[in-house]
Amino acid sequence: MKDRKKKVQQKSTGHVRPTWDEYFMELASAAAKRATCDRGRSGCVIVRDKHVLVTGYVGSPRGLPHCDDVGHLLKKVYHDDGKVTQHCVRTVHAEQNAICQAARRGIALDKSTLYCKMTPCRTCAMLIINCGIERVVCEKKYHAGEESEKLFLDAGVQLEYFSDETEAYENQ
Numbered sequence: 606m607k608d609r610k611k612k613v614q615q616k617s618t619g620h621v622r623p624t625w626d627e628y629f630m631e632l633a634s635a636a637a638k639r640a641t642c643d644r645g646r647s648g649c650v651i652v653r654d655k656h657v658l659v660t661g662y663v664g665s666p667r668g669l670p671h672c673d674d675v676g677h678l679l680k681k682v683y684h685d686d687g688k689v690t691q692h693c694v695r696t697v698h699a700e701q702n703a704i705c706q707a708a709r710r711g712i713a714l715d716k717s718t719l720y721c722k723m724t725p726c727r728t729c730a731m732l733i734i735n736c737g738i739e740r741v742v743c744e745k746k747y748h749a750g751e752e753s754e755k756l757f758l759d760a761g762v763q764l765e766y767f768s769d770e771t772e773a774y775e776n777q
Contacts, residue, residue, distance in 0.1 A: 625655055626720075626742055630767065633699075633720040633744075636660040641671035642696045647722035649699035651707065651714060651738065658712050661703030663696050672696060682749075690749065700729040704736055714738050723772040724750030724764075734760045741765070745772045 623631065629650050636648025640663040649661040665671045672678075678695035697705070700721055707714050715737035719725075724747035725733060733741060734756065740763040747753070748771050757764045 626765075626767075629657075629718075629720045630742065630744060632657065632660070633722065636662045636699070637722065638662075640664060640696075640699070641673045642677070642693055643673060644677060644693050645696075645722075647699045649703040649719060649721045651703050651717050651719050653714075653717040658714065658717060659703045659706040659710070661699045661701070661706055663699050664702065665696050670695075684749070698726065698729050700725050701732065704732055707736075718742060723747040724753050724766075726750075727752045727756065729753070730756045733757075734762060739763060742767070744768065745770045747772060 629652050633648045633650045636650060637646050638648070640646035640648065642663050642665075645663050647663050651658045651660075672693060672695050677693040679691045680694050682690050682692055684690065700719065703719070704714070706712075717736075717738050718740040719733060719738050720742045722743065723745045724743050725741065726747065726749070730753035739761075741757065742765045744767045746766060746769065754764060756762075
């Protein structure tokens with residue numbers, strides 16, 4: 606990522622200033638601390654012109670119980686390759702919550718950048734595309750992110766990763 610290579614070190618203090626991408630990813634990590642599902646504590650920040658538009662984190666819809674309080678609502682997903690994974694469907698994804706916050710506040714997301722923990726799922730990818738978000742920056746890859754990667758490629762959404770590692774979590 607070109608922006609990540611532009612670290613600036615102040616000679617007098619030795620302090621290394623984070624790049625814009627690192628800064629916004631740290632904000633996404635801070636938002637993740639509000640998440641209410643311990644299987645996927647992730648956060649999201651959507652930015653345009655180096656200004657934060659909205660944030661989001663994994664959590665249940667307004668007024669409904671949280672995983673941290675009542676447990677997970679796990680559903681099995683059967684993949685084309687025969688693999689079976691479990692997903693908690695009690696919560697709304699961080700990306701979805703950020704997009705909802707923008708909608709509630711009348712904030713357009715055209716030409717923005719979204720920062721998140723891992724490759725957005727297929728549903729989130731479709732929402733991101735339809736919102737006009739032009740760039741997605743992920744900390745890591747998602748184990749089932751290939752469809753999203755293809756959707757972004759086909760739609761012209763720039764997708765970048767801090768790491769090629771795949772996010773792992775319990776009962777995946």
